[in-house]
Amino acid sequence: MNNEMLIRITRYYRALNKLRTIGLEKVFAHNLADAAGVSAAIVRKDFSQLNIYGQKRGGYDIVELSDVIGKILGKGEPENVIVVGCGRIGMALMHYSGFENDGINILAGFDNNPGVVSSNSSLIPILPISKLDEFALQNKISAAIITVPEAAAQDTYSHILECNIKGVLNFSPVTLKPMPTADGKLPVVHNINIGLELEQLFYEIKFPKEQSPNS
Amino acid sequence: MNNEMLIRITRYYRALNKLRTIGLEKVFAHNLADAAGVSAAIVRKDFSQLNIYGQKRGGYDIVELSDVIGKILGKGEPENVIVVGCGRIGMALMHYSGFENDGINILAGFDNNPGVVSSNSSLIPILPISKLDEFALQNKISAAIITVPEAAAQDTYSHILECNIKGVLNFSPVTLKPMPTADGKLPVVHNINIGLELEQLFYEIKFPKEQSPNS
Numbered sequence: 001m002n003n004e005m006l007i008r009i010t011r012y013y014r015a016l017n018k019l020r021t022i023g024l025e026k027v028f029a030h031n032l033a034d035a036a037g038v039s040a041a042i043v044r045k046d047f048s049q050l051n052i053y054g055q056k057r058g059g060y061d062i063v064e065l066s067d068v069i070g071k072i073l074g075k076g077e078p079e080n081v082i083v084v085g086c087g088r089i090g091m092a093l094m095h096y097s098g099f100e101n102d103g104i105n106i107l108a109g110f111d112n113n114p115g116v117v118s119s120n121s122s123l124i125p126i127l128p129i130s131k132l133d134e135f136a137l138q139n140k141i142s143a144a145i146i147t148v149p150e151a152a153a154q155d156t157y158s159h160i161l162e163c164n165i166k167g168v169l170n171f172s173p174v175t176l177k178p179m180p181t182a183d184g185k186l187p188v189v190h191n192i193n194i195g196l197e198l199e200q201l202f203y204e205i206k207f208p209k210e211q212s213p214n215s
Numbered sequence: 216m217n218n219e220m221l222i223r224i225t226r227y228y229r230a231l232n233k234l235r236t237i238g239l240e241k242v243f244a245h246n247l248a249d250a251a252g253v254s255a256a257i258v259r260k261d262f263s264q265l266n267i268y269g270q271k272r273g274g275y276d277i278v279e280l281s282d283v284i285g286k287i288l289g290k291g292e293p294e295n296v297i298v299v300g301c302g303r304i305g306m307a308l309m310h311y312s313g314f315e316n317d318g319i320n321i322l323a324g325f326d327n328n329p330g331v332v333s334s335n336s337s338l339i340p341i342l343p344i345s346k347l348d349e350f351a352l353q354n355k356i357s358a359a360i361i362t363v364p365e366a367a368a369q370d371t372y373s374h375i376l377e378c379n380i381k382g383v384l385n386f387s388p389v390t391l392k393p394m395p396t397a398d399g400k401l402p403v404v405h406n407i408n409i410g411l412e413l414e415q416l417f418y419e420i421k422f423p424k425e426q427s428p429n430s
């Protein structure tokens with residue numbers, strides 16, 4: 001499955017779970033299309049590629065469909081993640097309660113500033129960086145969010161990989177590259193560079209692409 | 216220029232400006248490759264597509280190259296943007312000083328909570344939402360960052376488009392779709408959905424793709 005399809009499937013899954021919560025039983029391709037920002041034809045094409053078929057004119061059974069897609073996405077127990085760097089962005093993520101709906105728990109934050117560690121007002125513990133290795137091992141942490149300042153990003157990244165963490169969501173403006181860990185495998189690295197996103201936005205405002213209703 | 220190339224070119228441009236700041240004069244394709252997280256061959260290919268050529272064995276002149284790429288990216292005066300929704304994420308963005316290096320100024324924040332508006336401790340003004348139209352018009356704002364709660368996202372988006380704003384960076388978990396404005400044009404919409412990013416990260420950790428050093 002390519003990245004774009006994965007994003008769509010994840011969006012269908014999220015929409016299904018919301019519909020399930022409010023007690024709906026059936027869903028149509030165009031409902032999921034609206035939720036994912038694509039056309040109904042794309043939803044049907046994705047489902048046919050995944051061998052998912054609805055009842056003729058009856059739509060899809062929400063519980064059934066959500067279970068099938070959940071299995072495809074490897075959903076099961078909630079996933080645990082840690083936040084390294086408890087500045088404003090890190091703290092905002094730790095206080096955001098919306099990840100729980102996506103099956104994701106932020107278990108702890110880490111910071112090397114003793115003031116931040118002791119003044120913690122969030123429900124999630126903030127620990128000194130020196131506890132990172134032990135915590136990650138004990139809690140079998142497989143993913144970390146990096147929200148440290150630019151200058152600390154590369155060292156933090158190396159440190160995290162030494163803790164057997166396999167995935168990184170990086171908010172620092174440094175582009176981190178996957179680099180082989182001790183076991184020779186490459187970690188998964190996603191970089192979210194907000195400055196770069198803004199620059200691209202202004203570029204596209206200035207030089208509009210051929211207009212198409214889906215982006 | 217496709218999206219991926221635009222991201223690379225923007226990364227080269229940022230790296231060039233940093234090198235320029237520290238007084239370097241020449242740069243080689245492999246330096247830019249490191250900064251952008253790609254191979255030197257890709258840098259050379261991008262440059263040849265843009266008709267940019269270095270001196271044989273001498274590398275590229277940093278000032279010249281940065282000017283050429285700046286022109287391609289439409290760089291000039293700093294770009295102004297506003298933040299709508301001054302919760303934790305919105306405030307974190309307003310306090311982040313790194314965007315200035317990218318030629319981007321956050322001019323103001325907007326919130327419908329009078330407490331947030333009056334308790335403002337940031338250097339950037341926070342105004343009530345009722346001032347949005349007037350402010351956007353007076354300051355010729357072309358882009359906005361949406362950091363309102365999920366339930367308010369769609370209404371905020373419609374409101375912003377009525378203010379003749381042409382680009383939106385959306386942090387709310389709702390997928391906003393480009394929809395035609397009064398002049399019949401489609402705005403540019405970038406959705407940054409952190410929960411979705413985390414879900415994808417866990418998916419890729421569970422189901423590793425064929426390993427490649429660049430992602």
